[in-house]
Amino acid sequence: MCAAAEQGRDSSRFIIARFCRHAPWHRPCCLQLGMKTRRWRVLIVDDHAPSRAAVAEAVGAQGGTVVGNGSRVEDAVRLVDKHRPDVVLLAVGLPDGDGIEAARRVMTALPCPIVLLTSHTDPDITAGAVEAGVLGFLVKPLRPEELAPALEVAVSRFRELEAVRKENEELKRKLESRKLVDRAKGILMTRMGLTEPEAFRRIQKTAMDTRKTMAEVAQALLLTNTMGPLSTTR
Structure with missing residues (x-):
């Protein structure tokens, strides 16, 4: 990879990281969370086979298990219902729509932690993803060392939000x-x-x-x- 491309890639990652520090799912202990034993059951929805394979390999290397794979928006809810994963990884671009729409459908039907896989940092995409319920971002091509903190924070934040939701319902x-x-x-x-x-x-x-x-x-x-x-x- 040329120096300019690498610089652009790092710049995108910096933007995502800087955004996440101010996003509702950020917690200062995210690096400590990454040190826990990882046993996530992960669903991947991405139509790009090499990307899907790279993510699956990283999940396995961190002690997780890929319980299902999909490539379309319409796969998301069906596979979440079938596998009940601990966390879902959704690509932004899908043949029949986008990951944000998939996230919105999942959060409406069967809420669970969602991390968005994106190759660029469009503010509109970021804002739309947060509104849809996305709790984390990973930049393509994936760096394996970035996977664990993103998944741990998404899972932890989802549990916090669920606890608050249940408390509000009880009140x-x-x-x-x-x-x-x-x-x-x-x-x-x-x-x-x-x-x-x-x-x-x-x-x-x-x-x-x-x-x-x-x-x-x-x-x-x-x-x-x-x-x-x-x-x-x-």
């Missing part, structure tokens, strides 16, 4: 349950002349007696606007 569920119970208390207070604590205890006791959640009891009350068969003695 949302609790908020919705509280709203239901508050509305049900209001009905009992109006129709039965109960105080707020009495209305709460009525719903709580009914939930215990029927082995339902308070939200389920509240929902039933709201639907019928009466305790009906769910009512209990005060």
